Amino acid sequence: MSGDGAEMLARATWSALVEPGDVVAGTVVDLLGAVGALEWVRAAVRSGPDLAGLEERHGPLDDADRRRVAKAVARWAVRLPDCDARRDLEHLDRLGGTLLVPGDARWPSALDDLGSEAPFCVWVRGEPDLGAVLAPSVAVVGSRAATSYGERVAFDLADGLTAEGLCVVSGGAYGIDAAAHRGAVARGGRTLVVLAGGVDRAYPAGNARLLEAVVGAGGALVSEVPPGSLPTKSRFLQRNRLIAAAGRATVVVEAAWRSGAMSTAHHAARLLRPVGAVPGPVTSMASAGCHRLLREGVAVCVTDAAEVRELAGVIGSGLEAAADAARSADGRAARHQDSLDPVSSRVLDALSRRVPTDVDRVASLAGVTVAEARGVVGLLELSGWVVRRGTGWVAVRIATS
Amino acid sequence: MSGDGAEMLARATWSALVEPGDVVAGTVVDLLGAVGALEWVRAAVRSGPDLAGLEERHGPLDDADRRRVAKAVARWAVRLPDCDARRDLEHLDRLGGTLLVPGDARWPSALDDLGSEAPFCVWVRGEPDLGAVLAPSVAVVGSRAATSYGERVAFDLADGLTAEGLCVVSGGAYGIDAAAHRGAVARGGRTLVVLAGGVDRAYPAGNARLLEAVVGAGGALVSEVPPGSLPTKSRFLQRNRLIAAAGRATVVVEAAWRSGAMSTAHHAARLLRPVGAVPGPVTSMASAGCHRLLREGVAVCVTDAAEVRELAGVIGSGLEAAADAARSADGRAARHQDSLDPVSSRVLDALSRRVPTDVDRVASLAGVTVAEARGVVGLLELSGWVVRRGTGWVAVRIATS
Incomplete structure (x- = not known):
């Protein structure tokens, strides 16, 4: 097997040997390389850990470090006999999947920001070029126990982000x-x-058709644990760090006061990725986590795809301006009069729509000089706001619909 | 008439003579006092403004200042003949009302933060000791075109704030x-x-009974314009600065993208008063202004009375802790397992509820040492999370309701 093949096998082995987010494992692999670290573990299981070998790369280990390493070796020793990367890769092959390791051109480099908590490898079903799939991307997460409001907002956000060329994670x-x-x-x-479990497992089973549709549409299912692995609770929590790292920004659509989506948001914040939260009714417990993120300053308030794109720092297609215009549409009638200067607005307010008012009276009601009142009603007449009737003036009703 | 009486009459006159927020008037009154400034205006209307008299107090006026003063005198001259403070005070007297001026022990000193935009006086119906009524207080504002959600939240917030002894403005x-x-x-x-108009006018008429109930409950109706004054659009906008100044904090419950409530929020922000915004569905245009305030960093997200009280910096009665507990209640089942350390949590995940698992297998599934697995299942058994069955262990279902 070539050097690259050995690296892949070693990383596949590591992904089966240790639980996701095992910092000791990450550190040992960083120090010795995946292949060297695995040889080091095999030797350690046979004859005790070679701490001097680690210290050569790491510098002196203190007693706590030594204890952590010894304990890690003891727990890895339990699983080592069961690990068989060739078997796992054959399993992946039957699924038509791909194993990605760092250095592969298709590797999603965003995951490297996780440092010693980065995954050893990524098991993929579907499009293997994750670098291309993710450029650019946004994580959209939230509660399992969502409301119809939350599901609608999540769908619409994803629709809008996808239309703008962003990948939803x-x-x-x-x-x-x-x-x-x-x-x-x-x-x-x-x-x-x-996924928290292996890519062979459609989890939850009720979403199996959706997951197939994702693959069919050119997307991908990914996991840091080999096919056949169960989606345990701790893997769900660790999985959240991958979601947070994969997105340029993370948006929480609905989340209870404590929930997995909150953990994803905090992972994103620790990675210095922008976090957005979609507000909802304060009477809905499903939005309590979002409001908590807003209150605590972890998240920025986002209400549509354009705002999420802005959060992620992705240059857009000018749809913002259209969205702003749409949002302002409900204030259109008010804006008409808002567009007047304060004096004109006061003069207009002083006029009745039925009974003509003369200029002296207009000046008194509006609190302006007679000269101002005369000038302003003249300008308002030119713009169609008022009409002269007899010796006075009346306001014209402006259509507001 | 006593000196105080003259001051009251002069301030009552100023409140009729100029439109609310007239900064030139505020400055002249600051410089010459209400009585002196009124004498100055009367002389100015007869024989032109005595700019030298102003400069004595103010320092040199530049050309723009001189033009502003001349223009102001011209507009005040229009209204001066109609002003009759004695008539307005008699009108107030018939309503059982009270005129408050600065220096009165009952004057709401919070309004002084408005500087030269502070009202000259406040016309009051109901409880005249506004200082007492407002200590402490929160402004709760929002759209006329509110949704049933918004009205429910506003009612509940006001109920909760009132229960805590805060006055709602x-x-x-x-x-x-x-x-x-x-x-x-x-x-x-x-x-x-x-109110934007006089305190004799129940505006809008449909709220007449509510306004009477406010007076009946020991509250007050206030205005900076005399009885009989119309609630014009510009007075509504100026009125918002008084609401913002009267509250220690301002909370916007629902507001369209542009609206009067948004202007109140910005007045509060300019006064360095804290601003809160209640989130709502992003699909509701009635909440678009609130979300805008959150996004632009003008407002903090608030979802209940305890959070509003915290915003206003009012020491509470310990209800927060209860509210926090209530909010967390939906996460109770999750918290149970969250309370376990990571290793215990992983061991628990490794156990089935039906099929017993032996300790070696538990260690492998959980990625821990056999010794750890043995220790942890023992502790979990003591806490009732697991039970031994034959040579293995099963997890106990924890009630989550």
């Missing part, structure tokens, strides 16, 4: 995650599902 | 304002209605 769960993936797929876009 | 309008006043009155508390 989420966890494939029921509720917000599924709605986000659906919005992306419905728009014909690529979306990334980061 | 608002504008007496339909929608959010009315719901806020209603919440305060329903709780038997004092609330302050700041």
Whole structure:
């Protein structure tokens, strides 16, 4: 097997040997390389850890470090006999999948920001060029126990982001995650599902068709654990760091006061990625986590795809201006009069729509000079706001619909 | 008439002579006193403004200042003949009202923060000791075109704030304002209605009974313009600065993208008063202004009375802790397992609820040493999380309701 093949096998082995986010493992691999670290572990299991070998690269280890390493070796020793990377890779092969390791041109470099908590490798089903899929991307996450409001917002956000060419990253769960993936797929876009268990397992089973549709639409299912691995609670929590790292920004659509989506938001914040939260009714517990993120300053308030794109720092297609205009439409009638200067506005207010008012009276009512009142009604007449009737003036009703 | 009487008459006259927020008037009164400034205006109308007299107090005026003063005198001259403070005070007297001027022990000193835009006086119906009514207070404002969600939140907020001894200040309008006043009155508390027109005018007419109930409950209706004054558009906008100044903090419950409530929020921000915004569905245009305030960093997200009280910096009665507990209640089941350390949590995840698992297998599934697995299942058994069955262990279902 070539050097690259050995590296892949070693990383595949590491991904089966240790639980996701095992910092000791990450550090040992950083120090010795995946292949060297695995040889070091095999020797350690046979004859005790070679701490001097580690210290050569790391510098002196203190007693606490030594204890942590010894304990790690003891727990890795339990699983080592069961690890068989060739078997796992054959399994992946039967699924038509791809193993990505750092250095591969298709590797999603965003994950490197996780440092010694980065995954050893990524097991992929679907489009293997994750670098291309993710450029650029936004994580859209939230509660399994979502409301119809939250699901609608997640779908619409994903639809809008996909239309703008952004990849939506989420966890494939029921509720917000599924709605986000659906919005992306419905728009014909690529979306990334980061699973807590193996990519052979459609989890939850009720989303199996959705996950197939993601693959069919050119997206991908990914996991840091080999095919066959169960999605345990701790893997769900660790999985959240991958979602946060994969997106340029993370948006929480609905989340209870404590929830997995909150952990994803905090992972993103620790990675210095922007975090957005979609507000909702304060009477809805499903939005309590979003409001908490806003109150605590962890997240910025986002209400549509244009604002999320802005959060992620992705240059847009000018749709913001249109959205701003649409938002302002409800204030159109008010804006008409707002467009007047304060004196003109006061003069207009002083006029009745029925009974003509003469200029002296207008000046008194509006609190302006007679000369001002005369000048202003003349200008207002030119703009169609008022008409002369007899010796006075009346305001014209402006259509507001 | 005593000196104080002259001051009151002069201030009452100023409040009729100029439009609210007339900065030239405010400056002249600051320089010469209300009585002296009025004498100055009367002389100016007869024989031109005595700019030298102003410069004696103010320092040199530049050409722009001189033009502004001349223009102001010209507009005041129009109204001066109609001003009759004695008539206005008699009108107030028939309403059972009170005129407050700065220096009165009952004067709401919070308004002084408006500087040269402070009102000359406040016309009051109901409880005249505004200093007492307002200590402490929060402005709760929002759209006339409120949704049932917004009205419910405004009512509940006002109810909760009143229960905590805070006075709710608002504008007496339909929608959010009315719901806020209603919440305060329903709780038997004092609330302050700041009107844009005279205190003799129940505006809008549909809220007449509510405004009477406010007075009946020990609150007050106030205005900076004399009885009989119309609530014009510019007076509504100026009125908002009084609402913002009267509250220690201002909370916007619902507001369209542009609206009067947004102007109140910006007045509060300019006064360095804290601003809160209640989030709502992003699909509701009635909440678009609130979300805008959150996004632009003008407002903090607030979702209940305890958070509003915290915003206003009012020491509470320990209800926060209870509210936090209530909010966390939906996360109770999750918290149980969250309370376990990571290793215990992983061991628990490794156990089935039906099929017993032996300790070696637990260690491998959880990625821990056999010794750890053995220790942890023992502790979990003591806490009732797991039970031994044969040579293995099963997890116990924890009630989550």
